[in-house]
Every structure is written in structure tokens, then in C-alpha cells.
Amino acid sequence: MKILVLALEGLFDTGLTVTLDAFSTANSLAAKLMGGSPRFDVTVVGVRRRVRSGLGLTIPVRAITSSMKPDWIVVPALKATTPVTLAAALERRDVIDAKQQLLNWHAKGVRIAASCIGTFLLADAGLLDYRQATTTWSLAPFFRQRYPHVQLDESRMLVTSDVGITAGAAMGHLDLTLWLIRQASPELAGLVSRYLLADLRSFQAPYIIPNHLAQADPLISRFERWAREHLKDGFSLQDAAKALATSARTLQRRCDAVLGKSPLAYFQDLRVEHAQSRLHGNDHDVETVAAEVGYADGATLRTLLRQRLGRGVRDLRSDLR
Secondary structure (H helix, E strand, O other): OEEEEEOOOOEOHHHHHHHHHHHHHHHHHHHHHOOOOOOOEEEEEEOOOOEEEOOOOEEOOEEOOOOOOOOEEEEOOEOOOOHHHHHHHHOOHHHHHHHHHHHHHHHOOOEEEEEOOHHHHHHHOOOOOOOEEOOOHHHHHHHHHHOOOOEEOOOEOEEEOOOEEEEOOOOHHHHHHHHHHHHHOHHHHHHHHHHOOOOOOOEOHHHOOHHHHHOOOHHHHHHHHHHHHOOOOOOOHHHHHHHOOOOHHHHHHHHHHHHOOOHHHHHHHHHHHHHHHHHOOOOOOHHHHHHHOOOOOHHHHHHHHHHHHOOOHHHHHHOOO
16 A cells, blocks of 8 residues: 655644554564565655654655655644644645645545644645544634534544545544554554554544633633533523523524534533543442433433443543553
8 A cells, every 4th residue: 555644844743653653563563474465655745845843853755746656645733733823824835735735636536544633634625525524623613613514523533535534633643544554454453553552443522621612612611611500400502591691592503613513412511521520530429420410310321421432431430440
């Protein structure tokens, strides 16, 4: 499998190195244990002759040529962690050139993989319009505002489409690379996973911090504070809107625009976050925690945790053992 890794100025160092290390590990294990096959031919390329990482390290890159015929393009994240810095980075000349190059590759049928902030380049080029995608959960409100035609689901770690695949935040680079290795050989992907102590994860949901997302909008921030004070109560959209001096329709619309979900769904997220925190302490039984978040019994809470996190009470408690 021929893979080009597109390196841009100021990229996230770990994103690039974990990608290259995972492919290198795959090649090494394939040579030792599987007769040398499959093999990943990985080349780091750039739209500029000189590229420095976010930490200021020089990255050796090859110039992009028409003779290159890759199977996949991998786009690591830029090290831009706020809407302001990211918006500025997307307007850089080298990034604009990179977006055009992605369009050229896509037109030739090359599949594209991007993780974390790298997904913004695909979206900015219009490659994700009317397609399902994921991105770094911390910038999901900004992504949703900037690219309203993308069917975003930041709760998922990996999302495939006809364009290729998008992956979640930061260490989602490793999940992305393991997925690519799996396309060539599930057996090899399993070996790499064991050597690197890394598993493919289905969800980002366990890592999402609802309070962080709420800060993207003043009304949502106020709703979040109100919701935390009423976790024990049955949710009422009318009561929430009245307390916030707005209409139910406005609250519903803002939640959908900023968070991509209903007020009730966000309220449930806060219940899950509270329960997750409490269950990490072994002295809190499920029935007690369920009552704290407004459920009559622990069975309902267990079901919610499974649905939202893909994990049960025992899994959550084992995190601290």
C-alpha cells in the first residue's frame, strides 16, 4: 500500500510521529512474522520544500510530483487548538495550496484520511459536504458552525465515507493508522495493536468534556449551568427556556447549531458525566448515583452508560485499579 503523509508547517508533532511509528512497526512485524507482506510504502510530502513542526523541528519532506500514485493520503493535524488560531491557519498560503492538492488527488480517485485538526482541511476544501465525518471533539462546535453541510458526529472515533476516513482528537492519529493497517491485514493490525498497547476505539464520547463545548455559545453556557443544578429533576424544555429567559424553540435551535443535539440529549450528557465521575469511586453504589442524576433505579443508568460510552459500570471502575 502506497501512502503519502502530507506535512504542513506547524503540524502536531505527536500526530505525525505516531502515524509514522505505527506504519514502521507494521513493516517490521510483517518482515519478521509474516514473510514481509503486506508492506506500507510511506512517504512524507509537503507543498513547501521546508516544513517545521509545531515544536520547531525540521521535517524532511519530498516534493509532490505527478508520478506519485498513492493509494491513500494521510493528513496529520495542525497544532491549532482554538477557533481563532485555526481560522487563521486555514487561510495560510501553504494550507490553501494543500487544500487544492487534496482536491486534485480526490479527482484522481485517491482516498484521503485525516485526524483531529486535519479533518478541517478536508472540510474546508468541500470534500466532506453532505458526508458523515468526525473531528476533534474540542472544536466540534466551531466545525459545525463553519461547515453546516457536513454530517458531523464527534462522539465517534472513526467515520468512513466515499472520500476516505476521518478520525477524532489528538491520539486518534493512532486509531486512524491502525484502521489503515487493518485494511491491508487484520492480523497485522492486531499485532501492531499489541506491540503498541493500543486498541481501535469506537467512541470519543468518554473523553468529551461537556463544559468545554458549552463555552462556545453564551446561551448554551447558561443552559449548562442550569442543567447541572437540576440533574435530579425530570428534564423540561419549557422550564429550562423559562429559566434562561428565552423560548423553547430558540434553545432547541441553539443546541442543535452548537452541539448538534437536542437540549435533552445534552442534559443526558451531563448526567453521564456526573455518573461517570461518581462511579470512579468504588464507595458509591449504582443506585445512589442513579438517584443523583434523576433516575429511579440503577438499571436505567447502566443502559444510558452503555449507550453513550460503550462501557459499563465495571469498566468505569476498573479505570482506577
